[in-house]
Amino acid sequence: MSEAGTIETESKPAPHKKKRAFPSTYTILAGVTVAVWLAAFVIPPGAYDMDDKGHPIAGSYHRLSDVKGFGARVRDLFLAPVNGLYGIQDGKTGQVAPDVDGSLYGAAAVFLFVLAVGAFITVAFATGALDSGIGRLAYKLRDQSYLLIVGIMVVFALAGTVEGFAEETLGFYALLVPLTLALGYDRMTAVGAIIAGAGIGVLCSTVNPFATGTASSAAGVALGDGIVLRLAMLVALTAVTVAYVVWYGRRVKADPDKSLSGWQPGDRDVKAHEHEPDPMTKRQVGVVWLVGLTFAFMIFAVIPWGTVVNGQGAKPFAWELGWSFSELTALFLVGAVVVGLAGGLGEGKMSENIGKGFSDFVGAGIVIVLARGVTVIMNNTQITSTVLHALEGVVSGTSSAVFAVAVFLVNVPLAFLIPSTSGHATLAMPIMAPLADFAHVPRSLVVTGWQSASGWANLVTPTTAVVTGGIALAKVRYDRYVRFVAPLMGILFVLICVFLAIAAWIG
Numbered sequence: 001m002s003e004a005g006t007i008e009t010e011s012k013p014a015p016h017k018k019k020r021a022f023p024s025t026y027t028i029l030a031g032v033t034v035a036v037w038l039a040a041f042v043i044p045p046g047a048y049d050m051d052d053k054g055h056p057i058a059g060s061y062h063r064l065s066d067v068k069g070f071g072a073r074v075r076d077l078f079l080a081p082v083n084g085l086y087g088i089q090d091g092k093t094g095q096v097a098p099d100v101d102g103s104l105y106g107a108a109a110v111f112l113f114v115l116a117v118g119a120f121i122t123v124a125f126a127t128g129a130l131d132s133g134i135g136r137l138a139y140k141l142r143d144q145s146y147l148l149i150v151g152i153m154v155v156f157a158l159a160g161t162v163e164g165f166a167e168e169t170l171g172f173y174a175l176l177v178p179l180t181l182a183l184g185y186d187r188m189t190a191v192g193a194i195i196a197g198a199g200i201g202v203l204c205s206t207v208n209p210f211a212t213g214t215a216s217s218a219a220g221v222a223l224g225d226g227i228v229l230r231l232a233m234l235v236a237l238t239a240v241t242v243a244y245v246v247w248y249g250r251r252v253k254a255d256p257d258k259s260l261s262g263w264q265p266g267d268r269d270v271k272a273h274e275h276e277p278d279p280m281t282k283r284q285v286g287v288v289w290l291v292g293l294t295f296a297f298m299i300f301a302v303i304p305w306g307t308v309v310n311g312q313g314a315k316p317f318a319w320e321l322g323w324s325f326s327e328l329t330a331l332f333l334v335g336a337v338v339v340g341l342a343g344g345l346g347e348g349k350m351s352e353n354i355g356k357g358f359s360d361f362v363g364a365g366i367v368i369v370l371a372r373g374v375t376v377i378m379n380n381t382q383i384t385s386t387v388l389h390a391l392e393g394v395v396s397g398t399s400s401a402v403f404a405v406a407v408f409l410v411n412v413p414l415a416f417l418i419p420s421t422s423g424h425a426t427l428a429m430p431i432m433a434p435l436a437d438f439a440h441v442p443r444s445l446v447v448t449g450w451q452s453a454s455g456w457a458n459l460v461t462p463t464t465a466v467v468t469g470g471i472a473l474a475k476v477r478y479d480r481y482v483r484f485v486a487p488l489m490g491i492l493f494v495l496i497c498v499f500l501a502i503a504a505w506i507g
Contacts (some may be wrong), residue, residue: 007441015502026309028462028478029370036374037077040381048431049406056430065384076380084373085111097375101293107372109325110465111365114170114473116332119354120294120360121174123336126353127343129287130175132280145183146246150422152176153197158202159239159299160232164208164421166303166458166466167325170196170364171295171332173473180249183268183388188261188484189249191474195459196488200422203335203455203492212444213307213419215447218429226444231501233452237495261476287343287447293334298328306355322497348407364472368465375419384417388428388447403439404504405497407432407446411453419464421454441504459492460485 011279023031045064048056068076077085079098087096089105118283124130141148172194180190205211206227216222252259256268280288299325306316316322324330336357340350378384411428418424428450436446458464460482471481 010269013346014108016438017036026367026370029367029374029468032462033370033377035373036312036377037073037381039081040073040377040383043358043381043383043386045113045382045386046389048389049384053295056385061385063386066293066431070124073381078375080297080374080377081370083376084369087372087376088380093226094382095380099178105372105376107368107465109329110167110170110368110469111334112329113167113325113356114361114365114368114469116173116329116377117174120332120336120339120359121171122351122357122360123340123345123350124291124343125174126285126345126349127284127339129280129343130178130291132278132284133288138485140260141183142366146250147186147272148179148183149185149189149193149246149249150242153200153242156194156197157201157204157234157241160198161204161206161208161234162201162303164202164205164211165299167469168204168298168328169194169466170469170473171298173470175291177474183248184253185349186252186256186261186263187267187364187476188258188259188480189245189252190246191261191471191476192248192484194486195470196241196245199459199466200238201234202458204230204237205451205455206234207307211425211451212447215425215429215450216444219433219443221443221447226442229448229499231432231444233448235497236499237492239497240491242487244491248484250281260480261474262480264475275277283342283344283393287339290335290339290342291395294331294339295371298323298331301327301331326383335440353493361473364469367468367472371463371468371478375417378417384401387417388431400439401501403436404441404445404449404500406451408453408456408496408500411450412457415454415457416461416463419458419461421458422453425450439504441454445503447498449500452500456489456496 045066046061047064049060049062051057052434074081082098083096083106085106085108086104086108087098088100089096089098089102089103102218121130124145156165156169159168173190177190180193181187204210207213208222212230216225248260301321304316304322305320309317321327325501336354338351340353345353353360377426410433411424414424414428429447432446432450433443436443458466461465462468462478468478471478
């Protein structure tokens with residue numbers, strides 16, 4: 001027993017008070033699910049008429065008769081996790097259920113992607129190559145470790161602004177958490193670098209086809225309209241976000257007791273070597289290269305290069321892959337086998353570690369499924385359009401500067417209701433964009449205000465896989481993540497409003 005442990009044993013025990021623990025992420029999501037389900041009894045269902053492109057028509061909102069009985073609502077609540085995994089959206093009614101014909105609405109693709117990444121990373125660590133590589137990189141960066149944080153965040157921000165790099169970041173936690181720990185930081189530093197890094201890029205999307213592209217198309221403006229403002233926001237807000245995470249990391253490194261995430265057993269035993277570690281073997285170097293190339297190929301495969309280079313609606317290049325989670329899942333499963341063979345693992349050990357990777361990452365996958373189940377309930381009760389209609393009047397009849405800020409503000413609650421950027425844009429833009437004409441501001445400013453709200457809210461909303469899945473992989477509690485990100489969100493909130501107001505005033 002340690003000396004500290006001996007002192008605690010011999011001292012007079014203080015009156016015991018049972019400390020109430022903060023609920024787990026599973027409990028939080030279960031509570032959100034029930035709360036949304038209950039709210040649907042109060043919020044009446046409604047809908048907008050749609051044009052031939054599937055966009056809602058301004059002024060066409062109408063109430064719907066509540067045809068869902070209590071039994072059907074209970075069934076929706078009961079099946080929410082199932083629908084969150086493999087629920088199908090009926091092409092005619094729009095309802096989501098596990099036993100209808102239509103398109104996949106559940107998060108099965110993302111769920112399997114997370115498991116595949118878990119298998120890939122676990123096999124890679126089993127070879128010993130990543131441990132050795134992380135040790136050597138930590139040694140080289142021991143005096144300038146902040147450069148790692150800066151580099152990660154800038155790269156993720158660029159990927160976010162170009163192609164909406166978000167869920168793909170889930171694959172990086174198993175690599176970056178051990179590395180940040182080895183450099184003396186905590187788990188929250190890694191979470192901040194990943195979520196805030198990619199998130200600020202999505203918030204300031206420039207040519208992201210899933211955010212800016214979808215919204216610009218729905219608003220009837222070109223993808224490049226407003227890009228100067230968005231570039232200025234990208235530079236300023238990324239600098240602020242990087243500075244905030246670096247400040248927090250240095251603060252924790254100087255005083256570990258100030259860590260907001262706390263320390264898991266063994267976290268503080270992972271340190272950068274004071275003396276240079278042994279050189280890596282050729283086999284280990286080969287495994288590290290395979291891991292790095294796999295992640296680089298993933299980024300290449302998901303970027304819509306034709307749209308990025310030539311604008312919205314452009315044809316994809318012949319060499320463009322256009323992969324999604326199905327192909328990426330296969331990539332990491334095949335990669336796990338290749339890395340295992342390259343690392344000298346036998347069939348038995350490779351199979352064992354693939355199974356271990358599945359089991360280690362399944363918790364994060366379930367969190368993603370539960371979050372998707374919440375959106376299923378909102379979809380099936382048809383309350384989202386009613387909320388949009390209630391907010392529609394808030395932005396009408398205001399000055400240009402107030403209007404620009406109001407667009408941002410009213411889209412924040414919508415972003416919580418609709419974590420999908422493309423879904424949010426398709427619903428909100430046809431309603432919000434025409435209002436810009438009456439406020440005498442460019443429609444592109446509405447696009448910027450909308451995507452700022454969506455990106456800002458998705459830094460913290462518990463119904464998005466990026467947040468709940470990320471913190472689950474990093475083993476960080478949601479309440480502590482909120483404490484970490486809240487000051488940053490406050491700073492970003494003010495900066496976004498200032499940028500939008502100035503842009504509206506300039507015209």
